[in-house]
Amino acid sequence: MHFLVGIVSTFVLAQGASAAFGLTSSSSRFIVDTDGGLVFEVNKSNGDITSLKYNGVEYQGTSKASGINSGLGTSTVTGETVNGYVKITVKSSALPVTQYYVAKPKDAMIYMATYHTAEVDPGELRWLARLKTSELPTGVHGNVGDTRGCTAIEGKDTFKCSNGQTRCKMYTSDRFIDDKVHCVSGSKASVCMVMPGVAYETSASGPFMRDINSQTGDSDQELYWYMNSGHVRTESWRFGLQGPYAMAFGATNYKPSDTLDTSFFSTLSIQGYVAASGRGTVSGTTSGVADGFETVVHFHNTNAQYWAKSTGGKYTSSQMKPGTYGVNLYKQEFLVANDTVTVTAGKTATKDIASKEPSLPVIWRIGEFDGQPFDLKNGDKIERMHPSDTRMGTWGGSFTVGSSKATDFPMALWSKEGGSATVKFTLTQEQVKGHVFRIGTTLSFKGGRPSVKVNSWTGTDPGAPTLIDSRGVTRGAYRGYGNVYTWTVPSSAFVVGSNTLTVGVYGSGDASWLSANYIVDALELQD
Template identity: 75%
Template sequence: MRSIANTAVALALGQVANAAFGFTTTSTGFSVDTDGGLVFQINKANGDLTSLKYNGVEYQGTGKASSINSGLGASTVTAENIDGHVKITVKSNGLPVTHYYVAKKGDATVYLATKNQGSVDPGELRFLARLKTSELPTGVHGDVGDNRGCTAFEGKDTFKCANGHTSCKMYTSDRFIEDKVHCVSGSKAQVCMVMPGVAYETSAGGPFMRDINSQTTSGDQELYWYMNSGHVRTEDWRSGLNGPYAMTFTAAGTKPSENLDTSFFGSLKIDGYVGESGRGSVTGKATGVPSTFEAVVHWSNKDAQYWTKAQGGNYKSPLMKPGSYTVKLYKGEFLVSTDTVTVTAGQTTTKDIASKESAPAVVWRIGEFDGQPFELKNGDKITRMHPSDSRMSSWSGGFTVGTSKASDFPMALWSKQGSPATVTFSLTSAQVKSHVLRIGTTLSFKTGRPSVKIGSWTGTDPGAPKLIDSRGVTRGAYRGYGEVYTWDVPASAFREGSNTLTVGVIGSGSDTWLSANYIVDALELQV
């Protein structure tokens, strides 16, 4: 009778008799054994993840717990066995958030999903795993987010180190379109965030959005997945289910697949989950983008976003929720066409989209109008370090058409640092006539925009761009709304022989690096 009673208790607690997989109730919450080498614990008062033991080693940090944001606070937390999986549901009592932890038998993985209804204070939604730096000392992209032994000099998140190098957790970011797996690692294991399939559909910012992936501190190795934030945000928040996504443990050097199967979520009664049968897709041709550039197709509405890269001019979308979408075509990250399309569940819609970009003849061009500054001076470094980093080249810029390289022209200009930049060029007598000057920017700060001068001619102020209330270039960001400015330059501004264009910054600000600034995409003088 005692054996039968014990079996009944075990089953009531969600365990399968004589098997490791399942959950048990403890005095503080729930302990889940995945039967894949991972045992994790959830606090039943607030839904915090308080222990992560992989192959007997504790990886959870010793300070704060792992959680949504910095914790959901008082919550209703329940655990159940459902369709052979363990599901823990955390409903915040004070925030419009429901968070799910799911375990699958044999997987050293914590499967996750987070539903939000509206913006969550302090204006971001993230999952943050606080892990032991002693066990996992290497962050995403190595030491770019490692602030150990360094001193904060801009806000509380950007650091200067003794060797003149700089560190910031924003420097660990990658574009969402490529960021499907990112990991922190140690000698025995690595822990990775995996964003498979359409995990980003309820995030904001589009395919080129980038956000914090990790931060290495003396106490904790912080591993993130940012669903929504105010970090150079160009879209409103979306509400709904974020994910499924996952935190997975593997042996050191073994990266998990980015194609993690989460289809079993369809049987778990996850609020807001839409399975394959409730989705549709779009296919077609994306034409007019030169083969030397990526052709990216992007769909979005107020509820969802998706993207894909066209291959050989052909594309097929991910499976999408039904609805009407704006569809955009990019040459690299430069918008070249916009259209609309309607997606129907269970159907594939055909929709072609063609670039509407013209190709004007030019006297000269510096860089490429592709929405990226990487070919310009310091553009190859800016996503991983601060502009003041000792590894950066001087920010002053002088470019001579015919002899200089694109990398001689600075990728960013400040009102208090490095500007103005100059472009020296020669014209024949036949070229001394009116021209169009065109400058593309990818991101501005404090409404920074170009000032231009050729000879005795000074271009009019093009007007302030749409404000993005977030630091940008100093935190490794380069993409905003992507303004393109043009000026009609009269023939009287030019002369036969040598001419000089001076490019500066309209805007203000007292701090050197946080004064008005903008990032340059490309500039050209059209015939």
């Protein structure tokens, strides 16, 4: 009896030892047990993650591994325990990228950071976890990126289903300023990307940039964090350390905190990591943005970017690397002021910034100049579906000042689809004089810009805007450079009584929805 108890006790101890936190290895894999329910394996030759077991269930897909882009290729992969944490370093031989995987005891997360010194072909840098759709069938924002059973209608990424609804992985995106946690889920678990603190500091294109978060396919549920890409990008790449960020596992409907503490990275010798002691902050006041609009302060230079939302007219930035930064003030997403500030390590700089948007008297205005198209027709749907989706309203149309609503004017115009939009308005004798017509746009494709005609008068072509060589409105994007166009309309163009403004598109293209187009922010006739 005593001999049998000894055998059982030894077996139980062995089981406990196998579940303890730590790093082990085989001839081809590093195996990390977090002692928090998560065990993952890393290929020693290329740094791919080949197994992701949470509470005994395998979530890693079977066809392809998880990793940076589509894999870093041949790499030098090392594993070690540093100051109580497991650290795996993957230094690619083919790409200018070093990837770090870090595990913390009793924690069902893989903490990561990505260091890069140059742009990575084909122009994007992303974390991509290929997970099992059978275990995690629900993507970010539900089914908007679920392409199963649907047919490609544009490129290889935009699909239409038999019910006329459209799907695209870009429809899963959210603004960087809001996208701190996004998750895919199933009946047993959720798996989430967490981008806390200064995770976006080396990304590009500011607080309103959006990128792919997930895509649901027949076998794989793809979970992303896009660090840099060419998807409606308005800035050049930044280089250095991306992160820290994390992939977290939890129960169904689990959502980890977006204030995840990653300060322990300062003890791990991570290339490019700048600890809090080497950073400074900026605080101050904002003024001049009307109530009801979000106020955003954006800091940027060629090395880093940061942002903060102002509450009650006050803001404080996240911890920033030292340097001189441009400062943008936004009313929602409409630029209303800019300035500069210098950040010094260990200090808080003060920068008060006020809106410089002029207060102009107008005869009429459609929509709000806020850098967003959501208050116009179909604007409430454009982030999550293609313009041809059966749930969309018609495009083009007519607006009558005094009786129509903003939702009667289309949020986008095409040179080949949707036709033009007209605005009918009346003027008194006193109002028949010269006026300025102003139209704001948020994004353009193939040189699309407004054409305007008031009665028989035609405005001059304002010229093509700066090209963003990326599909936009058909992939759920609405944010570009935010151009505002004005025309001085002579008094001879107007008549007493009924007048008609026709708004169209300069530009061309060889496909209907991919012809020249632009997204409308707001338009007004100034008094």
